[in-house]
Structures are given as structure tokens and as C-alpha cells.
Amino acid sequence: MSEAILVAEDLSAGYGKLVIQRDLNFAIRRGEIFVIMGGSGCGKSTLLRHLIGLQAPLAGRVLFDGEDFWAHDEDSRAALQQHFGVLYQNGALWGAMTLRENICLPLAAYRPMLREAELNELAALKLGLVGLAGCDELYPSQLSGGMRKRAALARALALDPQVLFFDEPSAGLDPISSLALDELILQLRDSLGASIVLVTHELPSIHAVADTCLFLDAEARTQIALGPVQQLLDEAPDKVQRFLRRGERGQTTEAE
Incomplete structure (x- = not known):
């Protein structure tokens, strides 16, 4: 065990x-x-x-x-x-930010040594993990409920x-x-x-x-x-x- x-x-x-x-x-x-x-x-x-x-x-x-x-x-x-990573009930995504920007937010705060290109690459990777590859520039309002949950999960995964x-x-x-x-x-x-x-x-x-x-x-x-x-x-x-x-x-x- x-x-x-x-x-x-x-x-x-x-x-x-x-x-x-x-x-x-x-x-x-x-x-x-x-x-x-x-x-x-x-x-x-x-x-x-x-x-x-x-x-x-x-x-x-x-x-x-x-x-x-x-x-x-x-x-x-x-x-x-x-x-810890948290997926809140309502997703709690920032509506004025793209999915990439939402995921880069905790990365930039807690991994300040990363360059912008590295941040963007990691954001794309996390979106790919939850089945949202290629959705980096979409806003939360453009997503279905299920996709918003996945996007919020990608952000929860940001710091591994x-x-x-x-x-x-x-x-x-x-x-x-x-x-x-x-x-x-x-x-x-x-x-x-x-x-x-x-x-x-x-x-x-x-x-x-x-x-x-x-x-x-x-x-x-x-x-x-x-x-x-x-x-x-x-x-x-x-x-x-x-x-x-x-x-x-x-x-x-x-x-x-």
C-alpha cells in the first residue's frame, strides 16, 4: 500500500x-x-x-x-x-484573460525564472493534457461548460x-x-x-x-x-x- x-x-x-x-x-x-x-x-x-x-x-x-x-x-x-492544485465548482477562470493567460498566471507568479516562450509552451502542454490543444487564445466565454471545467483543470495542473x-x-x-x-x-x-x-x-x-x-x-x-x-x-x-x-x-x- x-x-x-x-x-x-x-x-x-x-x-x-x-x-x-x-x-x-x-x-x-x-x-x-x-x-x-x-x-x-x-x-x-x-x-x-x-x-x-x-x-x-x-x-x-x-x-x-x-x-x-x-x-x-x-x-x-x-x-x-x-x-496543491484546485478545480473550483465554478471554474473561477478570469474572464478577461485567454486560456493561455489564465494558465500562465500561477506559472509567472511561482516560477519567475521562466521566460515568456517557456510559459506559453507550458500553458499549451497543460491544455493538451485536458484535451484542449489549440485553444490557447480562446476566452472562457467562448467555451462550453465542460470545456471551461477542463480549462480550469489545466490551470490547476500548472505547477505540477x-x-x-x-x-x-x-x-x-x-x-x-x-x-x-x-x-x-x-x-x-x-x-x-x-x-x-x-x-x-x-x-x-x-x-x-x-x-x-x-x-x-x-x-x-x-x-x-x-x-x-x-x-x-x-x-x-x-x-x-x-x-x-x-x-x-x-x-x-x-x-x-
Whole structure:
């Protein structure tokens, strides 16, 4: 089994005095696709903010490659964050910039030694990785929803991250585009060896890509299941099994 690259130890997630999730313990391994799932309002995106380093945990630790992320000063944390790539739910591309310029932005900020020609070459390479070769001079407004997601993913890949974070990547996509994105996630994991953390409640994506799933419960305010999908279908609490089987024989959950 591969070693852990990102670990949560006794982690409490929330805002100020509001605790949304507590006592979270899990490890994300190198080259693994780790899915964070649960019903609406359970704290999936809040947990993601703590893992990415956008927000300090209320309690506990986040370890990246064995280092306590929040034990470092701001500059050191920023250096560690260069190993992360993030695909936000809305893509968060700069509309006034071409795709090439969007991708060159983090490269220019964190790789100042690169010349313009090298930046442009790297931007073209990242666009090629996500199936958008030749789209360098297009603007986000000229793209379909699925293409914008891919362009945002190309930017997330700019610094060759060790961990890729996806926040509801299929949101707003039709089933065909969603399936294509799932296939791309698998390709990137296999070709780049990156660990992937995926926040989603989309069943097709969970079944298609997940190696390990973490289920957050809104009522208990903690994790109630952790493991591969089939293990959860066989052994997890009823609430988790209903979540994973919704759609079968008319079953529904609060996630829908």
C-alpha cells in the first residue's frame, strides 16, 4: 500500500465557534482518488477548505507529506500550497484573460525564472493534457461548460501538483460531459501519479472513480464511514448505504 501524502488527525472543521464536523481521522495516499461525500450541508466543502490550507482547523492537524501544515508560518504554508492544485465548482477562470493567460498566471507568479516562450509552451502542454490543444487564445466565454471545467483543470495542473482537489466538478454538466470529466480524472491519476481529492454527491462519479470514500454525517457532525465503495455497500451504516443506493427502487436521500 502506498504511503499517505495528506492526513487529517482529530480534525474539527467549521467557522469560529460553529463546529460543522469533528474528530475526523483519515489518510489520503499517493496516487489515490479519495472521495468526500455526504448529504447537503454536511460540511464537504468546509473540510476541503481546511485540507487546501485556505482555513485553519478549529482543532486537530492537517499533515502534508508528514508536516503539520498549520504549524508553519504564512510563507512556508504558501510554499507547501504550491504542491496543491484546485478545480473550483465554478471554474473561477478570469474572464478577461485567454486560456493561455489564465494558465500562465500561477506559472509567472511561482516560477519567475521562466521566460515568456517557456510559459506559453507550458500553458499549451497543460491544455493538451485536458484535451484542449489549440485553444490557447480562446476566452472562457467562448467555451462550453465542460470545456471551461477542463480549462480550469489545466490551470490547476500548472505547477505540477502532488494533490489535486475537485469541488463538485460535475456541477452544471450534462451526463455526457460529466462522464468525460470522470474519464479525464482517471487518466490524470494514472499518467501523473497525483493524489486526487474529490468532493461530490454524484453517484456515477463516485462509482466510476473512487478508491476510498469518506462519508460525513450532518446530524452526527462526524465521519460515519470510510473505505472503498463496495465495502461501504456491504458494511456501512444504513444511512450510507441508502446514500449509495439512491435511485434504486425509488430510494432518495437529502443529497438529491
